[in-house]
Amino acid sequence: MISQSIEILVFSVFAGFLGSLLGLGGGIIITPSLTLILGIDIKYAIGASIISVIATSSGSAIAYLRDKITNIRVGMFLEIATTIGALTGAFISGLINPKYLYVIFGLLLLYSAVNMCRKRKQELPREFTPHPLANKLKMNGTYYDKAHSKEISYNVTGIYGGFGMMYVAGVISGLLGIGSGIFKVMAMDTFMKLPMKVSSATSNFMMGVTAAASAGVYFTRGNIDPKIAAPVALGVLIGATIGTKVMQQLKSVTLRMIFIPVLLYVSIQMIVKGVNI
């Protein structure tokens, strides 16, 4: 039992680290590590990954808020969409076979990898006029980029597209027990044109709330096994604390390049697993 706990802890530190770097929940690492490598039932892996998402979110938000990378107005506004979506997803998840969860999860990751690949060379968002609603909602902002040693100002656009995408992100989170940070980062990066680091930090900030909205359901349903969830929570918190320090020093291009291979590898494994059940 102790050796399994240590293994879970190690995977979780890595999940928290990567999750806080990229604005993802870490479920992306936790779910396949627990199911594919440690042979833990997907039922408990999903519960553990919900815990991982919340730990990554709260753990990394401490630093990203303090250093003002997170755009809390964008985050709060979009949380309306993600919480309603999460609730929708949690209630339809009991109706779907785990086999399909693997395949859906795998295909989602694959799609995100392709999407990230297309944008791999873009360091900072280009100039554009902000959406009128972004002005009204006071969303445009600035942050200090440690990799460039300068203050970076940015505008926000694509509010409606971003909002819609966030609802989908919430549904996926509730359905699969992942933070679907990919979709949150995508909504802010692609639709709303926020800088990569702001998207990542704001996604991290938001996904805890999305996950908390469905965590109650998972808890009462018996998906959260203490002996698995405890090392996950502790490991992820450690990893996220380290990740927030590293992320600010990295260039956005580097962040994307770290992510693409991981995403491809995990997505293919999950699809294979789903097909073989």
Add this chain to the structure above:
Amino acid sequence: MSDIGNDRSGKINDTEIFISKALRLGVIISAVVIGFGFILLLATGNSGYPSGTFPTSLSQVINGIASFKSYAIIAAGLLLLILTPVFRVGISIITFIKEKDSLYTIITIIVFSILIISFLLGKGE
């Protein structure tokens, strides 16, 4: 990109620091509780529950803590961790009210309400 960014008030910086500190407190408390329960589990090898079962409701967790069961203590810490984002949203409402930002006060209250509804629905299942 010259004078954009002026839209955000100076006060929001304090808001961010305040929320950050509140979150740090919540995270530390939950980590200590989870860590304590986990060490207890590893040291005693006793979860306090029959094999393959664990507490899945608040009342079970509270009863388990009363009899010092390691699984119940871990579960309590996990519930505290699950509550940190909710707590964070609650704190945000207060800070937006202080800032006299009625639009974001309303937005945050909506989010908070949905969260509470989702918890109640989860409990009732």
